[in-house]
Amino acid sequence: MEALGRLFDIGTGWAPVDLDTANGATGKRIAMSGADAITFVVFLGAGGTEDLVLDLQQHTAYTGGTSNDLDAAAVSDSVGVDHFYIKSEATLDNDETWTRVSQSVASEVTLTGATYGDKQNIVVIEVSAAQLGEGYTHVSLNAATTTSTAKLGSCLYYLHELRQQRKPSKLPNLLRPNAANA
Numbered sequence: 489m490e491a492l493g494r495l496f497d498i499g500t501g502w503a504p505v506d507l508d509t510a511n512g513a514t515g516k517r518i519a520m521s522g523a524d525a526i527t528f529v530v531f532l533g534a535g536g537t538e539d540l541v542l543d544l545q546q547h548t549a550y551t552g553g554t555s556n557d558l559d560a561a562a563v564s565d566s567v568g569v570d571h572f573y574i575k576s577e578a579t580l581d582n583d584e585t586w587t588r589v590s591q592s593v594a595s596e597v598t599l600t601g602a603t604y605g606d607k608q609n610i611v612v613i614e615v616s617a618a619q620l621g622e623g624y625t626h627v628s629l630n631a632a633t634t635t636s637t638a639k640l641g642s643c644l645y646y647l648h649e650l651r652q653q654r655k656p657s658k659l660p661n662l663l664r665p666n667a668a669n670a
Contacts, residue, residue: 489655490655492659493658493659495648496648497646498647499662500645501515501528501530505641507639508637512630515545515628517550517551517627518627518628518647520627521617521625521651522650522662523647523649525615525617526614526617526645527615527645527646528614528644528646529644530610530631530642531642531643532599532610532639533641534605534608535606536601536637536639537602537637539598539605539633540599540605540631540641542598542631544557544569544595544627545629546560547628548623548625549625550626550664551663558619558627567621569613570590571588571589572597573588574609574610574611578606579608597613599611605639629645647662
C-alpha cells in the first residue's frame with residue numbers, strides 16, 4: 489500500500505495567495521475525527537519585513553458552528569502551540585536544516601519580519617486531536633500580516649496517525665469523514 493492513505497492524507501489550508509493586509513488567508517476547515525494528529529505545512533516566499541501571524545482555530549462543525557482559538561476551552565493541559573519548526577533561507581535549495589522555535593503556549597505563531605520576512609520559509613506546526621476543546625471537531629489555520637508588500641504563501645494540511653487505512657481512492661472527504669464520498 490502507498491503512503492497516501494496508509495500513513496497520511498492531505499488537505500488544502502489555503503492555495504497560494506498574497507498575504508498582504510488586504511489578502512490574508514482564512515484556512516479551510518478539516519475534520520480531526522479520522523486522525524490522531526495534523527501537521528500544518530506553510531510555504532512562504534520572501535517579501536516584506538512585517539510580522540506574519542499564523543492562527544490555529546478549532547471549530548464545532550465543518551461549516552457554521554462555534555469557532556475559537558485552539559488555546560480556548562481546553563480539555564488538555566497541552567493545548568496550543570509551544571513550538572514550531574522552520575527552514576529559512578534567502579533561497580530555499582534543500583541544504584537547510586530544521587530549526588525548532590520555542591514560544592509561550594498560544595494559538596498563534598508569529599514569524600518575526602525582521603528575522604524571516606526577506607527569506608523563503610517552510611513552517612511546520614503539529615497539533616494533536618486531543619488538544620481540541622470539548623465538542624470541537626475541526627481545525628484550520630489562518631494567516632494575517634500588516635504588510636502592503638507582496639508575500640506569497642500557501643498551506644497544506646497533513647493528517648497522520650490515520651484511524652483507518654485505505655487506498656487513496658477510498659479515503660473519506662476531509663470535511664465530514666463519516667459521510668459517503670460523492
